[in-house]
Amino acid sequence: MKHTGMAWGTRLSGAVLLLVGLGLIAWNERRVMDYGAALARHGGSPVLDLGAEGRPAAGQFGALTRVSGMPKIMDAPRDREFNVRAESPVLIRHVEMYQWREITVGGNTHYEVDWVDRPIDATNFARPAGHVNPGAFPIQGRQFEAGEVKLGNFKLSAPILRAFPGQVDVTPDEKALPSNFAATFQRVGDALVTSAKPSNPRLGDLRITWQAVPLQAMTVLARIEGDTLVPGTPAREGDAGFDVQVGDRSLLDVMPALPEPPGAVLPVRIAAFLAASLGALLLAWTSRLRRDVLFAAGTGAVIIAAVAGVMWMAGDAMAASVWLLVAVLGAGLAIWRVQQRTSSASN
Template sequence: MAYQEVRTTGYGTRVGNSFKAIGSGIVLFCLGTALLWWNEGRAVKTEKMLEEAGSAYVEMPNPAKKDAQLEGELICGTALATTQDSLIDKDFGVGATAIAMRRTVEYYQWVEHAKEKSEDKLGGKEVTTTTYTYTKEWVSRPVESAEFKDSAYQKKNMVLTTVENDQQYAENVEWGAYKLNESLIHAISSREALDLAIAEDLLKQFDKNTQTAYERFYGAPKNNNQPAPEAQQPAAIPDSIKALLPDSVKAQLDSIQAVNDSINKAMEAAQNKKDLAYVHQAGNVLYFGRVPGSPEVGDVRVTFEKVVPAKVTVMAVVDGDTFKPFKAKNGKRFQTLVMGKKSGDEIIEAEQEGNNFIKWALRIVGILMVIGGLKGIFGFLETILKVVPFIAGIFGWGVGLVCTILGVVWSLIVIALAWLFYRPLLGITLLVIAGFLVWVFAFKGKDKLKELAAKAATK
């Protein structure tokens, strides 16, 4: 059942908060402006760097053999990335010969979700209703339930064990006759499940500690396990009777006896198997809890992965037996590793697309920050009119519209000035567009208002 919290904010408090928000609005406006300017410079510099790299790189036809003529050159080549380094997870005693090894931890916890709904009241008050709901989820870190709003869910969380995420990389990764630097090694993403071979003594210790934590929180569970059935031996046929039977029947009896013997051995092995009650291992997952298929709050699962040798394409500058980033004339640096076989032109094209995506994403973020800042600056005008919510709503819509238009115009001006600084031709075009929008809003809008007023007067 959802838990609700109702909070009422008086008119005076709301007006005071709206004036305080002016400072935050100014800061947000300035940050958005700075982001827009910086982003345009970053995008242009990155584009020029990629253009320079695209015209400077040479294909490395045979990475398996060092070529002194390629020293200091930006190359693009494809080879198998391999390593002989052994990586070991000291906490669990598992390891592998791999390029990287990763340990990912998840906790089964109660999670609090909050949803707010605000309503303006006559006289300027604001009633905010916050609805809290709770769900059990797998999360990346323990959740502190003592801070939950609903007392019924407070202190409902616990963990059977605490394990940190971990990631380690091989120091020596060969790529043909060369070695990859740290940054290129980290870019390899050929992950596979890591086979677990955890020592039995360590598993027993984990099981004991997990049981202690479980019983401390839940108490000792009821043991509903029934004793395993004992292996049943078929009644033996006396040799005197068996001798009187036909050979075909004797063969069938011997076959049945062999099947029974194998079943008895399997049942005996199952009875002797050391099945841990609170720690379970399945594939590359180590599970702390009673029943992996039916998790309880506090259960923990740890997943182990490794990065295996794979064919990769490298674009970087040859530096002896390894590589270093390409440095463009504008100071921007570039090196990359992609999975599989790619040509240099394909890599440059993909990087340009990525740069374009980031440019537009940051533009949108910057414009929204500018608009949000303007709304924060002028939001007090709407708040003052909250005494009559209907009028405040209409006025607030108008303020929001004006702030949106001004925010877009200002953002275009900033982008245009940035491009005027970095690329004059496009910058002038953007300034013309921004000027046109200002003219439409300032003059055409005024004429439209006069026309509406004249129509209203004649009625």
């Protein structure tokens, strides 16, 4: 009677462990599938969080990634006409001309001369006489981009460089000017001007200044294309396909709506397999397969993999196929152990 009670208790424990294993694998695969569905609503593929130490590697092509750190200027931008250079991703030349402006306030129109960054057509003025402007600029404003900039171990494409925020003034070196410009311009503060008397400029005088994007820690979210970060496919209209933020920002800072991946997926799968295997071992405790660890492992694999495979069938045929293959292998192991035990008993 005592042995019968122990046998029933062992079987009951085995059944409970088997149910625990089934519950664990069902819960685990459901959260993995829910994560995949949520991820599909935000672009469809996981985001590699490479930070500052990540390197280009096989299998990354086309993946979205977060890379952070201080940009490294490998080939600085240069305005060759004026021999102005900046240790920056982008250098910008601004050109202004001293011109007549028409200002109308409350129905009253008056004219004043000021620095303006585009030619003003005086023929459209209400009173053009005496307010004629020189016309087209002899020198144009331009933007110069670095030949190569790296963030971490990745190169940055031009669209990403152009999105870097902020501007700081760049002081030109008057001594480095080419001879033709040195005879025409003089430096006043951070600007070059053609004015003979900078405090009293004349109509048509030019003023040229430079600004550069400051070097500062940055975080970029973009698509990997070889060893370069490029814009990805926009998720919606108006989306640039990448993101640039100042400072070392976490992935959730950059993509606050991104679902967090489920944790400990593999350990939970292993725990489910061990619980199911131990449950099978206890259920077979009173049979000739008692203490047969290989039979229990095969049975646990069949049960866990079959449940997971069935769950994945509707969403991912490849994942379902892998799980069902594991179930078949587990079944093969269990059947082989049964045959081995049967053969041993008959002999």
